[in-house]
């Protein structure tokens with residue numbers, strides 16, 4: 596049954612808290628080909644790699660997706676745990692709080708996920724990766740609508756961005772064809788309120804401060820699009836600084852960011868920036884925290900390397916960028932995704948080196 600018991604946010608994000616400003620990009624203008632708006636998008640993607648996106652046009656499926664998450668996280672363990680994502684490098688499925696590490700010290704993450712793969716949603720009832728709890732199947736139309744519309748919006752952003760870096764039109768779309776097996780997925784995230792079912796407290800970080808709820812990371816794919824319910828906790832580490840900064844939740848605005856594979860395809864013209872989730876600032880730290888993300892990621896089979904043979908601009912950037920020179924040779928987009936998912940699982944941890952091996956473009960040179 597749809598829940599009507601909760602209104603979000605339950606308390607407000609503090610108005611006076613210093614936050615990192617993000618450019619606001621109007622999707623309606625991008626879709627209409629407005630060159631000034633495309634300039635703003637290009638600037639956001641080449642600098643911080645994060646921006647707000649408004650007017651994306653499918654606001655009505657966001658609450659039903661949260662409701663799917665709520666129904667899923669309310670299932671008893673014997674119904675939920677058979678759908679756990681497992682330790683082999685698959686992201687699709689359920690992830691309980693505490694299944695991932697958040698740092699080299701081995702602290703545990705404190706959020707649960709339900710991840711539904713784009714390939715499974717669009718092929719339903721055929722199975723491409725795996726099956727899902729009944730709470731997902733019963734709402735598959737909602738999930739499919741969210742996946743399709745999010746994918747279309749991010750494909751449109753890719754289309755206007757690729758031209759700016761000298762790629763022939765359709766180059767990035769060809770790496771994300773419907774039907775090709777990929778890591779693209781939707782994700783509902785819940786950090787439970789203190790004391791509620793599913794709650795686990797953050798550990799103690801390497802610096803003695805509380806550890807993160809989701810550890811510092813770059814995203815694995817091309818672009819990510821995040822919706823909240825008014826609760827803070829997302830932070831970015833702007834390049835060249837050492838001070839984490841909050842992102843202010845803005846009603847009606849998604850937060851989008853560039854991921855590793857777009858950074859790599861572009862020869863690092865586009866920046867995949869480090870971010871993390873911490874308990875929201877008081878008074879929101881006493882609330883549950885919900886977020887909803889769509890990640891567009893390339894088909895597994897494609898090589899993960901700068902598209903230098905298709906753009907002189909990319910070639911010249913890649914030649915001069917140490918991170919691009921240090922990329923693992925002969926890796927595919929699927930290898931990148933599986934390594935990162937697999938090695939952040941607590942069950943696969945051997946020691947601090949496992950955390951380092953699970954990293955993406957956070958380090959120069961990259962972990963191989």
Ligand SMILES: O=C(O)CCC(=O)C(=O)O
Pocket residue numbers: 782784809814821828829870871872886887888
């Ligand atoms: O929940 C959030 O605000 C961010 C989640 C995130 O960074 C991720 O799932 O990759």
Ligand SMILES: [Fe+2]
Pocket residue numbers: 812813814870
């Ligand atoms: Fe992320």
